[in-house]
Every structure is written in C-alpha cells, then in structure tokens.
Amino acid sequence: MxxxxxxxxxxxxxxxxxxxxxxxxxxxxxxxxxxxxxxxxxxxxxxxxxxxxxxxxxxxxxxxxxxxxxxxxxxxxxxxxxxxxxxxxxxxxxxxxxxxxxxxxxxxxxxxxxxxxxGTALATRTFAMFHDARYEYPAGFTFPSFFAMLTHLYASRHGIALKKLKEQMAMVSVQSHEYGIRNPHAQFQKEITVDKVLNGFMVTTPLQLLDCCPxxxxxxxxxxxxxxxxxxxxxxxxxIAGVGQASSGKLSSQYKYLPRLRAREISVKQAYDMAGVGPDDIDVCELHDCFSIASIIAAESLGFADFGKGGELWENGGTRIGGKIPINISGGLKSKGHPIGATGASQVYEIVRQLRGDLVDQGRQVEGAKVGLVDTLGGDGVIVNLVLKSE
Amino acid sequence: MxxxxxxxxxxxxxxxxxxxxxxxxxxxxxxxxxxxxxxxxxxxxxxxxxxxxxxxxxxxxxxxxxxxxxxxxxxxxxxxxxxxxxxxxxxxxxxxxxxxxxxxxxxxxxxxxxxxxxGTALATRTFAMFHDARYEYPAGFTFPSFFAMLTHLYASRHGIALKKLKEQMAMVSVQSHEYGIRNPHAQFQKEITVDKVLNGFMVTTPLQLLDCCPxxxxxxxxxxxxxxxxxxxxxxxxxIAGVGQASSGKLSSQYKYLPRLRAREISVKQAYDMAGVGPDDIDVCELHDCFSIASIIAAESLGFADFGKGGELWENGGTRIGGKIPINISGGLKSKGHPIGATGASQVYEIVRQLRGDLVDQGRQVEGAKVGLVDTLGGDGVIVNLVLKSE
Missing domain, CATH: 3.40.47.10 (Thiolase/Chalcone synthase)
Known part of the structure; x- marks a missing residue:
C-alpha cells in the first residue's frame, strides 16, 4: 500500500x-x-x-x-x-x-x-451512553466514577498509597496547564499548583475537579x-506510518485486567509494528488524559514506563520537553480541552506541528522530534493509535 | 485491489x-x-x-x-x-x-x-435530525413532509396529474406488500389494494399512510x-463488484434539480463504472422506498426508466419478477420494514440471496439473476450504491 x-x-x-x-x-x-x-x-x-x-x-x-x-x-x-x-x-x-x-x-x-x-451534569449523563447502557450505567457508572474506581484499583494493585498516587496525578494536571498556557488554542490558559489540585472540589472520590478534563x-x-x-x-x-485500533467492549467485564486496558496494548502494538518502531523511538506523544489517572495508565500501556511506575514519569520530569518522553505538550485534554468528537484530530494536529518543528515560537517545541504517537481512548475501551513520522 | x-x-x-x-x-x-x-x-x-x-x-x-x-x-x-x-x-x-x-x-x-x-411521532421528530437542523427542520421539514413536497414537484415538473401519479405510487406499495407476504422476515404480511392506499389516512398531503414505510x-x-x-x-x-457513495448536503439547496437527487446519479455511476455494468445489466434491485414516490424517483436515477416515466414501470409490471427490472422483491422498506441503521445490510442480504438462487422455495426468486444493485438513501441526500455479482 x-x-x-x-x-x-x-x-x-x-x-x-x-x-x-x-x-x-x-x-x-x-x-x-x-x-x-x-x-x-x-x-x-x-x-x-x-x-x-x-x-x-x-x-x-x-x-x-x-x-x-x-x-x-x-x-x-x-x-x-x-x-x-x-x-x-x-x-x-x-x-x-x-x-x-x-x-x-x-x-x-x-x-x-x-x-x-x-451543561456539565447533563453532558456527563449523556456521555455515559458510551458505557454499557444495560449493565454499567444502571450500576452507577459514569466516566468520572469509572476513572475514580480505576484510581483506587491502581493504588491497590500496585501497592501505592493513595495519597502518593494523588500527588503524582496532580503533577499530571499541573504540567498540562503549564504547557496549555503556551498553546493559543487551549481552553484553559492558567497555571495551577499541586496544592490547588489536591484541595479542589471533590467530583467523585478520589478524583477532584482538576483531575478531570473539561x-x-x-x-x-x-x-x-x-x-x-x-x-x-x-x-x-x-x-502516517502506523495505525492501530481495538475495542474492548464493557470495561467492567475486564475486571481482572484493569486498570490496564487490553485494547490499548493490542492497538498500540499494531501501530508500532506497522511503523517499525517501539516506545523508545517515540519523540513526542499526545495521549488521552480525560482524567489525570488516565495519563498514568496510558503511559504504561504505551510502553513508556513499567506498570505501576507511570506516575514517576511525571514526578521526575520525564514527560516534559527535554525529558524521556514529552507527553501532552499541547496541554492535553486537561488544559487544551476535550471536544469529544474532535479530540483525536486535535491530537494529530499537535503531533504534526511538533514533527514539522512549528512550535518554537510558542516555546513548546520538542527539538528534533521525528516520530510521534497519538493515543485516543473512546468510551468503554475503544482505542485508536497512530504513529506519525516526519520522513 | x-x-x-x-x-x-x-x-x-x-x-x-x-x-x-x-x-x-x-x-x-x-x-x-x-x-x-x-x-x-x-x-x-x-x-x-x-x-x-x-x-x-x-x-x-x-x-x-x-x-x-x-x-x-x-x-x-x-x-x-x-x-x-x-x-x-x-x-x-x-x-x-x-x-x-x-x-x-x-x-x-x-x-x-x-x-x-x-413511538412514531417522536421517532419522526428524532429522525428529522437527519435533515439540516438549522434551516430545514425549523422550516417544517420532516421526512414525510419532504417527500410529500417532492411528490407535488414531481407531478409539476413532469406534467403528470397528481391523481395519476398517486395511482402509480399506490401500485408501488401494493407490489411491495404482495412480495412482502412471501418474505418471512417482513414486518407486514398482508395484502393491500390500490383502493386501500388511496383511501387511507392522510399523513401529509398527498402522502397517505400506505405510501409510507414503517x-x-x-x-x-x-x-x-x-x-x-x-x-x-x-x-x-x-x-461486491462496484461501490459508490455521494453526499448532497441540504436537499433544499438543490431545489432546481429536485425531484432528482444529484448524489444518486453520481453514486450509482461510480458503482456501475467500477463493476463494468449499466442499468440494462442489472437483474434484480433493492432500492430505497421510504415513501412510494421515492421508489419512482430512485428507479429513474438508477437508469431503469426515463425521467418522468418511473411510475409506468410499476404500472406495467416491469418491476415484478419476470419484468424488465424486478425491484424490491423482498417487500422493500414498505412491507419488509425499515430499521434505519440496518436497512442497507438487509438490502444486501436480499440481493445475495437472489444471486445465490436461494429464494425458489419462497416463491420470489428472480430466475437466473447474476447481477444485483443495492440503493440506499440516507437523510438529506446521502446515497450509497453497491453492485453485486454472482461470478
């Protein structure tokens, strides 16, 4: 082809x-x-x-x-x-x-x-249609509640204190806002702090307002x-050097595998294999940070950190420009915003600009970026990944 | 390929x-x-x-x-x-x-x-979302009203008395029900008559209940x-020997071309050209008869009759088994039923059965059918056509 x-x-x-x-x-x-x-x-x-x-x-x-x-x-x-x-x-x-x-x-x-x-409340209910409507929604699943559950599960599976995990999650949001300020398309153009995240409005325990994208x-x-x-x-x-897609169906049916999403691991392998690259070859990544915990989970499945160690990437600056794997230098869904049906195209837009070297003036260019990865999660475990290359 | x-x-x-x-x-x-x-x-x-x-x-x-x-x-x-x-x-x-x-x-x-x-009323309103929501729906367009308007327009453009046209339209519905009786999957399993169509409940002048699919x-x-x-x-x-697709956008913006749909003429040409066939080569056709007038309009654009002469096909038995071009031998949307998102797959199902010669026992096999055409109209002028061949 x-x-x-x-x-x-x-x-x-x-x-x-x-x-x-x-x-x-x-x-x-x-x-x-x-x-x-x-x-x-x-x-x-x-x-x-x-x-x-x-x-x-x-x-x-x-x-x-x-x-x-x-x-x-x-x-x-x-x-x-x-x-x-x-x-x-x-x-x-x-x-x-x-x-x-x-x-x-x-x-x-x-x-x-x-x-x-x-409005947010009705949008949250409407968007819950992208859970399983017969079993999951009546059981109380909305996306905030589902990712809240994943946070507890993540802490438990990996033996991390919830307090520690929440600090790492806060760092995800803080970094997103920091870069979002430099992106003129971003919905939020303001700095936030770890303290502000941790002391914000509680949406659904343990997710606070600034753990959630808008x-x-x-x-x-x-x-x-x-x-x-x-x-x-x-x-x-x-x-577009590699493409991958997989559907998991009901996330609740994957309870033994969660917080990992099998669909992501299958999808990104397709994209990597087709492009002839691996996680170490990726210079810049836009991943699906609908909630701060989602970034940590995604980074691991995409191969950027060992399972249970994703939060350390943000903690140690590995996801910043100049770090091991710059992630969501656009501000991500958290700061750039999340117009649902547009998000994947916005992620590709950002990676294309990085690979063209267009972002020097905005102070958020990943120097010399040649290979980029897009990761989008849709509802109950639909994953699409794209690997882009500048040559 | x-x-x-x-x-x-x-x-x-x-x-x-x-x-x-x-x-x-x-x-x-x-x-x-x-x-x-x-x-x-x-x-x-x-x-x-x-x-x-x-x-x-x-x-x-x-x-x-x-x-x-x-x-x-x-x-x-x-x-x-x-x-x-x-x-x-x-x-x-x-x-x-x-x-x-x-x-x-x-x-x-x-x-x-x-x-x-x-329920039908809410379904009709909900389905009107597949008109243009900003200009057409507020102007009173629902699909029944739109096809009612096309009926008047057809009569006027082609100089056919509305009474005559309505009789032809009634024959479309009568034939669909006649064949629908022989299709065990069909929603309606009952004979109707031209008189019954013409004296039925008036949905939107001049379309009566039995001019409309369910x-x-x-x-x-x-x-x-x-x-x-x-x-x-x-x-x-x-x-699948040929595929075609085209989108017209707002039908009201095509007022000079209507009742013809330009998208259909473009789409079916793609499918015919790709398959290396023309209308004369088609042995059996399933077309989108959401309303009886829609069948007549479609048959003309697909090349089975001159413009203004589509109704005569049904009048003269040309659309029956043994006729010039057997159309909707499944009962069509009118009698077989119209589960919106399933309809195109149902049409292909029917053509595949015809081309395999599977329908002898049901008394509705088009003998020796080797080439079939599928025609589906979606909302405001989305058309998809498929040409299928048995060898």
Missing part, C-alpha cells in the same frame, strides 16, 4: 460556550486545513468525520454531509464515525486506508463537538494525501 | 416493538452470518456497523464495541458509521475497502436499529472475505 501524509491541518479555538454551530466550527477548521494544503475544496475526494453528540447538542445528525455542502466539496462521499472520544482518530485511520489503498489521492478527515451547551466546543481537521501528491504540495509532509 | 465476496449473511425478523435490545438483535444476525460462513467469531478481524438512533432509543452509543465483546470477537477494531438510513450500506462499502486493500481477509459488516420504542426494529449482518478465502468457505460467493 502507498504511504499517506498529512499535508494540511486546521484547528479552532477550544472553548466553553462557543456561539458557533458545529457546522461553523468544522467548516472553519476544514477550510483552514484545505487552504494550508494549497488546495481547493474541489480537490477533496472524500470526507471522514468524527462526531458524537451532535444529535443531542444541536439536533443535527450526519454533520459530514452538511460540511461537504457548506465548504464546497459537493457530492463527495462523506462518512461519520462514532467511537465516543476516539471518533476522530477512528475517522482518520479509516481515511488513511482509502488513500493507502489507492482509491483516493486527497481526502479530508477531522472531527467536531459542541459538548458544553447542555467538556469543550471545537473542531480540528486534516488533509491527507498520497506520498506522490504530498511531495508536490508541501516540503514538510508528515507521514 | 482484491475481489471481495459476501460469504455469509444473517437477518432478524423485522418487527414493531421488539422485546430484544439492539445488542441482542445485532448479535443474533451477526452470529447467524458467522455460522453460515463456516467461521468462528475469532476469525473476524474487524467490525463495521451501521446504527443511527441507538443513543436515543436505548441510551447506548458505540454499539459496535459491545457487539465485538458480546459475540466473542474480542478486541477487534470495531467502528460505527452514521449516514442516517444509509448507515449500514456505508459501513459495508467501508468494510469492502479494508478487505479489497489487503488489510483484512475476513470482516463483519452490518447494522441495527430499534426505532419503534419511542419504523421497525431489526438487524442484518454480512461476513465479507477476500476472493481467496471466499472460495474455501463457500461454493456460492457473491462478489
């Missing part, structure tokens, strides 16, 4: 309470991506779009079809993907295949969400092209 | 008020498809699933992940596709690419919906495999 490159990227501001519709947000990000690819809408041969709650937040299904019409990609095939928070990454992986196979030369892939209009409104889009086309369009193509 | 075959199929009863959950329905159809392929769940490498209203009808998103877990396809990549009524056909087209490209040898594709639990609960699934694998599994593989 052919090599596939990202040739253009677009990203809206991530905010709470955007006055724009989903269609406006996605059109803005998509037109930016097309323009920055030195292309026109008529060059786009197909659209792949992640969106989760549009039916609820705006009473608008199949946003992809209206996007095609709105930005002038008339009558192209346009598909919507739903895999909860991993929807956009799922769409991008699929778009990759349509270009790699030779079916299309140039496609648009991205995602959008307006999650804040309904709901957000926003969109991100990419233009993908075959290698041949990419070389004509840009001198900085970034290649 | 490699040839891709359908090697196994599964289909639940289509009903109103199913006591089963979506997961149970989809698992039933999927296990049937896997068993009939002489395979085991562990042989399935990926899942592609259409589902539209699951978040509303059951509070259950990303059904595909729970399906994977429920039937024992542990940790495979599983993606959900949403393109309104065309969701399952969209999923199947995408599954086709992952096999054709060589990425996978054996995959499961299908769809499911439980649309009746919320909401339904049900699921259908297929196993797709590479040609090499297919030949080992079955002596009756049916190949």
């Amino acid at each position: 052919r090599r596939v490159a990202v040739v253009g990227i677009g990203h809206t501001q991530f905010v709470s309470g955007s006055p724009k519709t989903q269609l406006e947000l996605l059109s803005e990000a998509s037109m930016d991506a097309i323009n920055r690819s030195n292309l026109k809408p008529k060059d786009i041969q197909a659209i792949f779009c992640g969106n989760v709650l549009g039916d609820f937040s705006e009473g608008q299904g199949m946003i992809q079809s209206y996007l095609a019409d709105n930005i002038g990609c008339f009558n192209v095939p346009a598909s919507r993907f739903e895999g909860a928070c991993a929807s956009a990454t799922m769409a991008i992986r699929d778009a990759y295949m349509w270009v790699a196979s030779g079916a299309y030369d140039i496609v648009l892939a991205g995602g959008v969400e307006k999650a804040t209009a309904m 709901f957000s409104d926003g969109a991100a889009s990419l233009v993908l092209a075959s290698e041949e086309v990419a070389k004509k369009l840009t001198d900085k193509p970034v290649y | 490699r040839r891709v075959a359908v090697v196994g199929i599964g289909h639940t009863q289509f009903v109103s008020g199913s006591p089963k959950t979506q997961l149970e329905l989809l698992s039933e159809a999927s296990m049937d498809a896997i068993n009939r392929s002489n395979l085991k769940p562990k042989d399935i490498q990926a899942i592609f699933c259409g589902n539209v209203l699951g978040d509303f009808s059951e509070g259950q998103g990303m059904i595909q992940s729970y399906l994977a877990d429920n039937i024992g396809c542990f940790n495979v990549p599983a993606s959900r596709f949403e393109g309104a009524c065309a969701s399952a056909t969209m999923a199947i087209r995408d599954a086709y690419m992952w096999v054709a490209s060589g990425a996978y040898d054996i995959v499961l594709a299908g769809g499911v919906e439980k649309a009746t639990a919320m 909401f339904s609960d049900g699921a259908a699934s297929l196993v797709l495999a590479s040609e090499e694998v297919a030949k080992k599994l079955t002596d009756k593989p049916v190949y």
